[in-house]
Amino acid sequence: MNFPVFISDPLAILAYPADSSAFYLAVLFSSLLLFYKSKRGQMNVLLFIQSFIFVFLIASFLYEFMEFAWYDNPFSFGYMILLAILLILFLTAQGRLGSHTLISALLIGWSLGIYILMTIQPFVTVFGYMVTPWFVGLFFAVNFTHLILNQRKSGYIERN
Structure with a gap:
């Protein structure tokens, strides 16, 4: 995490490699910033999330394809297939599903796919960062809860 180096020289931090904890911290801070901007009506x-998912899926697919084709990484194949399925789902369902439902379905599908890959492979990486089961479980729970709350608010689920 190298906080002392970041405080003393912020640009020097770019020379230090990051690990998975930095990835998790970046996801947390990004989520908090998006939540804050959403509540203030600034964004x-x-x-943004729909555009980000499209860019993320394409960039991840290309990264995993390069890992598989150029670096002969056999563990990239499963994740590459998952990304291809999600990208096809995104492109075909974009006009047919509501944005909230599509985003939640893709994020839930991504987390379930990663979890399945974790049971098959010894490890799963996203852009070279090793993903742990607790992160995938938390990611799934947050997105599943968001989907249920959004559908309940929209009136899709009837209250007894």
Whole structure:
């Protein structure tokens, strides 16, 4: 995490490699920033997340393809297939599903796919960062809860 180096010279931190804890911290801070901007009305977070998912899926697919084709990484193949399925789902369902439902479905599908890969492979990486089961479980729980709350608010689920 190298906080002392970051405080003394912020640009020097770019020379230090990061680990998974930095990745998790970045996801947390990004989520908090998006939540804050959404509540203040400063950003259309739904449009941002939908655009981010599209870019993330393509970039991840290309990264995993390079890992598989150029570096002969056999563990990239499963994640590459998962990303291809999610990308096809995103492109075909984009006009048919509501944005909240599509985003939640893709994020839930991603976390379930990663969890399945964790049971098959010894490890799963996202852009070279090793992903742990607690992160995937938390990611799934947050997105599943968001999907249920959004559908309940929209009136899709009837209350007894």
